[in-house]
């Protein structure tokens with residue numbers, strides 16, 4: 541199999557040479573099979589995993605290693621730690637098989653892999669260290685490997701499932717833990733505070749699943765993740781708890797940006813507002829782009845508000861405090877009529893498919909023919925234009941293109 545895949549890239553002679561060189565490089569320690577695996581890895585060809593024998597959690601012996609297949613009942617928010625000896629990151633998971641439940645602790649670089657693990661996944665663990673037998677605690681170490689089981693190796697049938705279930709935002713009940721899928725409508729800046737002499741963090745975001753809007757308070761590590769979210773981005777919250785009508789994401793929950801299997805179909809099916817009905821609150825709209833009027837990156841003076849296309853060091857008012865502003869203005873329409881529209885910053889560059897450094901005006905001219913006539917789905921609201929007094933659409937996020 542691997543040989544066939546490699547022969548797609550190399551001639552038979554070249555492959556024989558490459559295998560021989562690899563074996564020489566490892567002074568004869570590599571079998572032909574192992575050399576092929578190394579070559580496949582170097583050529584970006586996926587290598588099938590060698591079979592692993594799994595044992596039940598009940599067979600774990602403190603101080604030894606274990607390979608097992610478990611259900612992920614919960615992944616807790618990753619933590620940073622710093623003490624006299626060392627600093628780093630750790631992430632705790634609650635896992636179980638048919639015989640036992642255990643805490644699994646992932647360390648440092650393994651913590652990144654946890655972002656690919658979701659509740660109720662079947663996780664294969666190879667060579668994890670049994671730190672404590674009762675209550676059972678497993679730790680990842682250098683030689684450990686773990687991966688989410690695919691359909692062929694999934695022996696999940698006899699593994700218990702987490703009692704926490706996915707819910708729509710409207711179905712959340714006060715105090716109950718649930719998983720939710722939503723898009724980010726808005727976010728506030730990060731707040732830092734002191735709590736028992738430790739720094740605490742809070743970030744508030746507004747979420748929508750198409751039918752319902754809810755505020756979410758994201759604490760500590762989750763606050764930092766919330767700050768990295770883009771307006772319009774899909775997010776899964778595992779372990780969301782509704783408190784006083786607001787979602788809380790604390791240490792027992794976590795935010796997963798762009799989850800692999802996000803269930804946004806219903807959101808996409810949410811009925812968009814017509815331009816005529818659009819008001820000051822955020823709503824999905826579907827509009828046809830009739831004209832691309834202008835796109836600019838501007839530098840705006842923070843004290844007097846003067847704008848310029850060129851980056852200046854000092855404003856006419858004497859201030860040296862500028863911020864950069866990106867916008868694209870359009871004429872759009874739907875069945876209810878036409879409207880002027882403007883998108884700023886991330887939404888504007890997303891619409892144009894622009895990178896940070898691009899000449900936006902030039903790009904918008906080049907893309908004009910491509911964009912005009914296309915229908916785009918946006919999160920938007922309407923406001924009265926200061927210049928014309930007309931109702932104008934402000935697009936906050938590009939949700940997708942209609943075909």
Ligand SMILES: [Zn+2]
Pocket residue numbers: 841842843844845846855856857858859
């Ligand atoms: Zn100025």
